[in-house]
Amino acid sequence: MASLPPLSAAAASLLRHHVCFRHPTSSRSCFANSESYGCCGGVPDAGRYARLRLRWRGPVRAKVGEVEKDQGADLGLRADQPKSLRRRLRLRPRLRVLRWRLLRLLSPRELAGDAAAALRRAIRRVPPPAVASVVLGALLLAARLTLPKNPAQEVAYADLLAGLRAGAVTAVAFEEDSRRIYFSKAEDVGSGEDEHETGRGAAVPKWPYYARRVPHDEGFLLGLMREGGVDYRSAPRPAGRLLVDMLTTLLTLWLSLLPMMWFLQRQMSSGGSADKRRRPRKQQVGFDDVQGVDEAKEELVEIVSCLRGSLNYKKLGARLPRGVLLAGPPGTGKTLLAKAVAGEAGIPFFSVSASEFVEMFVGRGAARVRELFKEAKEAAPSIIFIDELDAVGGSRGRSFNDERDQTLNQLLTEMDGFDSDVKVIVMAATNRPKALDSALCRPGRFSRKVFVGVPDLEGRRKILAVHLRKVPLEEESEIICDLVANVTPGLVGADLANIVNEAALLAARRGKLKSSYIIRYIRLRWN
Ligand SMILES: Nc1ncnc2c1ncn2[C@@H]1O[C@H](COP(=O)(O)OP(=O)(O)OP(=O)(O)O)[C@@H](O)[C@H]1O
Numbered sequence: 001m002a003s004l005p006p007l008s009a010a011a012a013s014l015l016r017h018h019v020c021f022r023h024p025t026s027s028r029s030c031f032a033n034s035e036s037y038g039c040c041g042g043v044p045d046a047g048r049y050a051r052l053r054l055r056w057r058g059p060v061r062a063k064v065g066e067v068e069k070d071q072g073a074d075l076g077l078r079a080d081q082p083k084s085l086r087r088r089l090r091l092r093p094r095l096r097v098l099r100w101r102l103l104r105l106l107s108p109r110e111l112a113g114d115a116a117a118a119l120r121r122a123i124r125r126v127p128p129p130a131v132a133s134v135v136l137g138a139l140l141l142a143a144r145l146t147l148p149k150n151p152a153q154e155v156a157y158a159d160l161l162a163g164l165r166a167g168a169v170t171a172v173a174f175e176e177d178s179r180r181i182y183f184s185k186a187e188d189v190g191s192g193e194d195e196h197e198t199g200r201g202a203a204v205p206k207w208p209y210y211a212r213r214v215p216h217d218e219g220f221l222l223g224l225m226r227e228g229g230v231d232y233r234s235a236p237r238p239a240g241r242l243l244v245d246m247l248t249t250l251l252t253l254w255l256s257l258l259p260m261m262w263f264l265q266r267q268m269s270s271g272g273s274a275d276k277r278r279r280p281r282k283q284q285v286g287f288d289d290v291q292g293v294d295e296a297k298e299e300l301v302e303i304v305s306c307l308r309g310s311l312n313y314k315k316l317g318a319r320l321p322r323g324v325l326l327a328g329p330p331g332t333g334k335t336l337l338a339k340a341v342a343g344e345a346g347i348p349f350f351s352v353s354a355s356e357f358v359e360m361f362v363g364r365g366a367a368r369v370r371e372l373f374k375e376a377k378e379a380a381p382s383i384i385f386i387d388e389l390d391a392v393g394g395s396r397g398r399s400f401n402d403e404r405d406q407t408l409n410q411l412l413t414e415m416d417g418f419d420s421d422v423k424v425i426v427m428a429a430t431n432r433p434k435a436l437d438s439a440l441c442r443p444g445r446f447s448r449k450v451f452v453g454v455p456d457l458e459g460r461r462k463i464l465a466v467h468l469r470k471v472p473l474e475e476e477s478e479i480i481c482d483l484v485a486n487v488t489p490g491l492v493g494a495d496l497a498n499i500v501n502e503a504a505l506l507a508a509r510r511g512k513l514k515s516s517y518i519i520r521y522i523r524l525r526w527n
Pocket residue numbers: 289290291292293329330331332333334335336337387429430431463466492493494495497
């Protein structure tokens with residue numbers, strides 16, 4: 001592949017994307033980008049065409065004066081040349097590109113190639129079960145349309161019996177694997193030479209009528225035919241009708257199975273495919289946003305220092321804690337604390353609820369755990385946060401849930417499998433720390449437990465202050481915080497955040513929030 005000198009700095013700074021195009025004369029694929037331009041297979045003069053292609057991109061030319069200047073030199077323009085010649089020289093590459101584009105647009109080969117590529121792309125996007133359904137439907141339609149129309153006329157079973165009793169019926173044929181009984185009458189015997197194919201190669205007289213068999217009446221019918229000396233036989237079904245029936249059964253079965261197959265496929269593929277990869281988030285939350293849990297924060301500050309590298313724990317031969325378990329009543333800010341750790345350390349945060357691991361199929365939950373840890377290791381240093389850990393981390397062997405046990409085993413294995421220098425911390429939250437499996441809490445796994453408790457008066461005041469930060473207030477924030485904190489003993493951060501939000505909604509029509517709205521909401525809600 002030929003590599004030519006770079007474009008001028010100004011052009012290069014604008015041409016970030018590379019351009020692929022076809023060489024005008026050799027129709028080979030060429031490429032060009034801000035660093036180089038060249039051609040697959042080393043087509044001579046590729047660089048020139050590449051430059052032309054790049055230069056004639058409207059936005060670049062319009063924006064950069066230098067490109068215009070350079071362009072003249074590239075095209076062999078000189079200041080001493082007459083104006084008309086210079087104009088022609090400038091126009092020539094443009095016309096050439098235009099001609100090449102027109103040729104490409106009109107060439108049937110190119111058109112066919114484009115259409116085939118578009119079709120291939122479209123087919124690739126359609127799910128295979130849908131393709132199979134369409135193919136089956138099309139086959140059934142084709143078979144129905146090409147099947148010759150049955151010349152026999154349907155009559156009532158009673159007419160057949162009446163004909164037999166009256167001696168009008170001369171011949172009867174029982175169609176195999178079907179309920180049709182074909183017969184002919186004495187008046188039709190004249191046209192008997194005219195034969196009708198009812199089976200694979202077996203030729204029988206043409207049957208002008210047929211009746212549907214009545215269950216459990218065969219004995220009586222046979223008796224009548226024997227008495228009347230009627231010629232009766234059995235005939236195979238026509239191949240065409242056999243095919244149509246087979247396709248109908250197949251399509252009916254297939255369509256009824258489709259929802260189940262779709263569900264199974266969703267279950268099998270969820271979490272595993274690359275496009276469903278979990279995206280880590282950089283957290284904007286900091287320790288300032290979490291208040292009233294000072295003890296918990298103090299314990300976590302140390303981990304943040306290790307992650308940031310401001311605490312050299314390795315010097316003393318220490319290892320980064322692998323797991324941190326945040327335990328406490330609901331709504332006390334465990335999730336918020338974990339986010340704050342990631343936010344303070346400025347590292348990716350992988351958040352997952354343990355219930356997402358609980359799958360219907362054995363092994364899927366374990367695969368999801370594996371995937372999550374793999375992604376976190378690739379993004380290290382990072383934090384994995386597992387909310388409601390008790391959903392998978394409850395004591396093993398208490399239930400017959402194999403899938404849950406396997407998921408937990410995988411979690412234990414992954415936590416053991418960290419190299420000491422991989423900076424991935426697993427944080428988990430639970431409201432029921434006692435229900436956890438003892439293997440999870442042993443040193444080396446969730447050895448560090450941080451209790452996040454219900455905030456006291458001062459804590460409630462601070463939490464309210466955090467949530468009132470962005471709310472326009474009619475009174476001093478401190479007055480509102482004091483008042484509300486005093487009347488909300490036992491409430492946790494989530495309750496206080498909710499109170500502020502509801503009161504703000506109450507105040508929305510009046511523009512600003514007053515303590516009286518908050519008190520009114522508290523009375524409404526708790527009295
Ligand atoms: N200590 C706190 N400081 C500030 N806001 C808080 C605090 N605790 C809770 N909140 C508010 O409550 C919301 C819910 O809190 P969070 O999800 O962290 O609670 P949790 O302890 O994880 O609850 P659960 O155990 O039910 O998952 C937060 O988004 C935040 O707005």
